[in-house]
Amino acid sequence: MNRLDWFSVFKYLVYAALIANAALFFKDDWEAAAHVFQDGLPFVRIIEGFAPSIDTAAWVILLLLFELETCQLTDEVLKRPIGLIIRGLRALCYVVIVYAFTGYLGKALGFGLYVPADIPNACALVMQPFSLLVGLDEYRALTAMNCAGIAGDLFVNEQARTLAEAGALTQATRLAWVDVVNSGTWLLILALLELDVRPRVKELFPGWVATANRLAKYLLYTIILGAAVYWGLFGTFLDFWDAFLWIAAFIFIERNVFAWEREPVASRADERGFTDEG
Numbered sequence: 001m002n003r004l005d006w007f008s009v010f011k012y013l014v015y016a017a018l019i020a021n022a023a024l025f026f027k028d029d030w031e032a033a034a035h036v037f038q039d040g041l042p043f044v045r046i047i048e049g050f051a052p053s054i055d056t057a058a059w060v061i062l063l064l065l066f067e068l069e070t071c072q073l074t075d076e077v078l079k080r081p082i083g084l085i086i087r088g089l090r091a092l093c094y095v096v097i098v099y100a101f102t103g104y105l106g107k108a109l110g111f112g113l114y115v116p117a118d119i120p121n122a123c124a125l126v127m128q129p130f131s132l133l134v135g136l137d138e139y140r141a142l143t144a145m146n147c148a149g150i151a152g153d154l155f156v157n158e159q160a161r162t163l164a165e166a167g168a169l170t171q172a173t174r175l176a177w178v179d180v181v182n183s184g185t186w187l188l189i190l191a192l193l194e195l196d197v198r199p200r201v202k203e204l205f206p207g208w209v210a211t212a213n214r215l216a217k218y219l220l221y222t223i224i225l226g227a228a229v230y231w232g233l234f235g236t237f238l239d240f241w242d243a244f245l246w247i248a249a250f251i252f253i254e255r256n257v258f259a260w261e262r263e264p265v266a267s268r269a270d271e272r273g274f275t276d277e278g
Contacts, residue, residue, distance in 0.1 A: 011252045014245055015067075018060050021242045026053040028137055028238070035131035035139035036160045048110070051103030052137075055183065056242070058096035062190075063249055065090050069197060070256035094190070101183045108176035114155040114162075114169055122150035125163060130156075133164035136175040136235065175235050182227040182243070189220050189250070196257045217254075221247065 033041055033049040041049050065086050069078060077083070119125060122132075126147050131139040140146065142163060153166040164172070192213050228243035 011249075014248050014252070015060075015063065018056070018063070018242070018245050018249060021238065021245065022053065022056040022060055024238055025056050025242075026050070029053045032137040032139060035141075035162065038129055038131075038161055045106075047099055047103030048106045051100050051107060052179075054103070055097060055100035058093045058100065059186075059246070062090060062093040062097070063253070065093070066193070066197070066253050067256070070253060097183075097187065097190070101180075101187060104176070104179045104183045108173070108180050110157075110160075111169065111173040111176060113159055114157045114164060117154040117156040117163065119154070119156075121147070122154060122163060123147035125156075129161055131160075131162045133162050133168055133172060135168060136172040136179075171234060175231070175239075178227050178230055178235075182224060185220050185223045185227075186246075189217060189224075192217050192220075193250075193253070193257070221250075 029050045029052055037045070037049060047054060069083075069086055073082070073086075078086070122142065123144065125142055126144050130142045132142045132146070132150065134140055139162065150163075150165060155164045155166065155169050156162070157164075195213060224243065224247060228240055228247065231243060232240035
């Protein structure tokens with residue numbers, strides 16, 4: 001294999017790992033939802049219960065669409081109906097990703113529903129269907145076997161019927177807000193990348209905009225890296241691993257865009273049908 005072939009193999013292995021992660025996130029969300037939504041999950045709150053799963057699935061589809069547009073399909077093919085289909089699917093993914101962002105935000109704000117528990121100890125809630133928060137999206141059933149070991153300041157969410165120790169609640173809340181920051185940052189990266197793959201729109205701006213775009217993405221990727229490090233230190237390995245894979249995946253997409261931009265812009269626009277006559 002030459003170097004390019006090895007690069008392609010590594011790239012598609014990363015893509016495959018991201019697809020596998022989507023399944024793992026769904027498993028975690030399903031288990032957490034069983035504790036948080038004990039009376040059933042209302043349709044309007046599905047995004048709160050399954051934000052990581054929905055978000056990851058939409059991003060995987062979007063990633064593959066970017067791969068098709070910037071690497072696999074020729075400009076001649078993209079000016080056919082397939083190009084419109086790809087852009088339509090991409091727009092749908094954007095809607096889902098923004099929707100997922102509201103889910104992350106709702107989950108983070110939901111931790112504000114915890115209030116100091118007016119009970120002598122955790123065992124007082126054993127006879128009720130309460131769950132114990134042990135981490136972000138991590139719960140255990142509260143039982144007579146584990147309640148005696150729960151000490152310190154306790155907080156309760158009556159709506160979700162969950163109990164939390166102060167330390168676990170603080171850490172889960174922080175991780176939830178890191179999710180919000182991470183999701184919002186990726187949305188900004190997405191907006192800048194969308195500008196990169198639209199040469200006709202890009203030409204409407206002065207040259208310094210391209211430089212500002214590139215510098216802004218450096219800053220945004222640094223924030224993403226910071227979130228990954230935080231997950232590695234205080235979160236789960238899956239979150240850290242997923243963040244690392246997404247950074248790698250978008251390095252591949254940025255590389256595709258860079259190679260694509262080196263083609264003559266005028267001929268590329270002409271091939272795609274972007275002429276002054278429409």
